[in-house]
Amino acid sequence: MHRDLSSFSRHSKPPVTQCKKDLAFSSKSLVEQKVFDDIDERTGIFASDLVTQDLVIEKYAKNDWKIDKAKESAAVHALHNMGANTGCRLRVKFKYSPTYPGGAEKIVNESWRMWSVRNHERWRGAPSDEMRAELKKAHPDLILKDD
DSSP: OOSOOTTOOTTSOOOOOHHHHHHHHHTSOHHHHHHHHHHHHTOGGGGSSEEEHHHHHHHHTEETTEEOHHHHHHHHHHHHHTTOEEEEEEEEEEEEOOSSTTOOOEEEEEEEEEEESSOHHHHHTOOHHHHHHHHHTTOTTEEOTTO
16 A cells, blocks of 8 residues: 555566576577577687577587487577677588598588677678687687688
């Protein structure tokens, strides 16, 4: 009876508290939680501002030589939810090491779609050489011109 409710509006959104954020985070899949944590902590493939969807799928969705489609979807969904921006395609060369014994190493030339997970404005129109150098932080097998 004595509480001031003059500023209360039943149509306004409830406040976003830390408890509410924690509850929303715990409702996400384990893959999404791991992607969120790694982006936030700048670890693994997210040490770089740039990442490729292929790298994300390789890290978070691959089980025993095959892609788990549910995990792939969750990983890409997490990128979108974290505000990652998809940008241009970038031609890259990297060393492919076979996972079976006796296989030969080879150089692979592919086109990858870049995603920026932070500093979006910087990477929107960046030269491809700068993008390759940034990507190399997360993908050490990448071959740059001076390698």
